[in-house]
Amino acid sequence: MTVIEHARPSAAVLAGAAVLALCEEARLSPKPGLVDGRGGGAHDDMDLPLMLASAEALRPAFHEIAQTAERTPAGAGLRERLGVLGRRGERAMLRATGGVNTHRGALWALGLLVAAVAGGAAWHRGAWDGAAWDCGPWDRAIWGRAAAREAARLAALPDRRAPVGESSHGDLARSRYGAGGARREAENAFPHVTEVALPRLRAGRAAGLGEEAARLDALLAVMSLLDDTCVLHRGGPDGLRTVRSGARRVLAEGGASTGPGRAALMELDDELRARRLSPGGSGDLLAAALFLDMVPWPEPAEQEVLACRR
Numbered sequence: 001m002t003v004i005e006h007a008r009p010s011a012a013v014l015a016g017a018a019v020l021a022l023c024e025e026a027r028l029s030p031k032p033g034l035v036d037g038r039g040g041g042a043h044d045d046m047d048l049p050l051m052l053a054s055a056e057a058l059r060p061a062f063h064e065i066a067q068t069a070e071r072t073p074a075g076a077g078l079r080e081r082l083g084v085l086g087r088r089g090e091r092a093m094l095r096a097t098g099g100v101n102t103h104r105g106a107l108w109a110l111g112l113l114v115a116a117v118a119g120g121a122a123w124h125r126g127a128w129d130g131a132a133w134d135c136g137p138w139d140r141a142i143w144g145r146a147a148a149r150e151a152a153r154l155a156a157l158p159d160r161r162a163p164v165g166e167s168s169h170g171d172l173a174r175s176r177y178g179a180g181g182a183r184r185e186a187e188n189a190f191p192h193v194t195e196v197a198l199p200r201l202r203a204g205r206a207a208g209l210g211e212e213a214a215r216l217d218a219l220l221a222v223m224s225l226l227d228d229t230c231v232l233h234r235g236g237p238d239g240l241r242t243v244r245s246g247a248r249r250v251l252a253e254g255g256a257s258t259g260p261g262r263a264a265l266m267e268l269d270d271e272l273r274a275r276r277l278s279p280g281g282s283g284d285l286l287a288a289a290l291f292l293d294m295v296p297w298p299e300p301a302e303q304e305v306l307a308c309r310r
């Protein structure tokens with residue numbers, strides 16, 4: 001098996017990238033139904049300062065998750081430790097927000113991805129599914145998919161220390177509508193991050209749309225496909241159809257960088273705010289995409305000089 005060892009980013013760098021991704025997502029404007037620089041979107045208990053304070057409150061949790069994953073072999077023990085750290089992070093978030101659930105889903109997604117990147121499996125090329133690798137250069141998408149697969153392996157492990165008997169909005173959406181929600185997204189290796197948000201983000205950049213429009217189009221692409229339990233919890237299947245069809249319409253009109261697309265986006269925003277439909281799950285997955293996009297993966301030039309050990 002060919003294995004290449006790469007220099008992994010530190011726990012501080014990974015925690016910083018996770019917090020920055022959450023802040024960049026929160027600041028992105030104008031997002032349909034979500035908190036941004038204009039206000040609370042479909043939320044009457046949130047605003048941008050609260051989202052930024054929440055993101056910063058999660059930094060210690062991300063840092064400890066990264067440190068733990070660096071030192072602990074992937075397995076049930078690591079999964080249980082991540083559960084403890086994740087629930088501790090949720091408590092820190094709630095203290096920072098006065099009890100408002102701003103980023104519970106985001107902590108889950110980004111916590112798993114931070115653990116996957118820190119744990120290093122993504123840095124051992126030969127460890128990936130046993131596939132035979134040559135030593136040629138890779139593009140960033142390959143690294144991101146490897147990290148998402150490692151996160152899926154962690155998410156699928158049992159957490160015997162998870163509290164029992166609590167039912168979340170996501171649980172209700174799963175039992176009532178059969179929605180997969182945040183758990184299934186993670187266990188499926190974050191397909192809406194690696195196969196929807198990141199390709200759309202990179203295509204928008206390559207097309208010269210500008211970073212804001214590229215990010216908005218990436219968010220809209222996720223919104224058009226995701227079974228967002230936030231939306232289901234608040235508006236049921238009809239609410240989810242409104243979010244998905246509205247996002248598809250914005251993209252069909254040319255996306256956030258065009259006049260017709262921006263007009264359709266603002267109409268969707270008006271409707272989601274009026275009906276209190278919040279695509280918070282899509283906001284989380286955009287942040288996860290921004291995180292994977294920020295990770296300092298080895299550059300091809302660096303890869304060329306790295307020795308392949310057989």
Ligand SMILES: CC(C)(COP(=O)(O)OP(=O)(O)OC[C@H]1O[C@@H](n2cnc3c(N)ncnc32)[C@H](O[C@H]2O[C@H](COP(=O)(O)OP(=O)(O)OP(=O)(O)O)[C@@H](O)[C@H]2O)[C@@H]1O)[C@@H](O)C(=O)NCCC(=O)NCCS
Nearest residue numbers: 086101103104105106111168169170181182185229280281
């Ligand atoms: C696995 C958990 C996330 C728990 O999941 P579960 O579905 O049981 O819990 P919920 O909190 O109900 O929903 C999960 C949140 O995930 C986001 N989300 C929704 N759909 C998807 C999807 N398809 N893919 C990915 N992510 C999704 C969404 O989070 C965002 O929205 C929340 C704010 O919206 P709001 O409507 O205001 O939420 P509420 O306050 O609940 O409703 P209101 O009262 O205001 O109306 C916010 O969380 C955003 O992030 C869903 O809400 C995980 O938490 C878990 O089990 N953690 C335990 C610790 C652990 O094991 N950690 C390991 C790694 S750190």
Ligand SMILES: Nc1ncnc2[nH]cnc12
Nearest residue numbers: 026034035102280283284
């Ligand atoms: N910008 C945002 N507004 C509301 N909920 C969110 N969840 C993740 N990002 C969000």
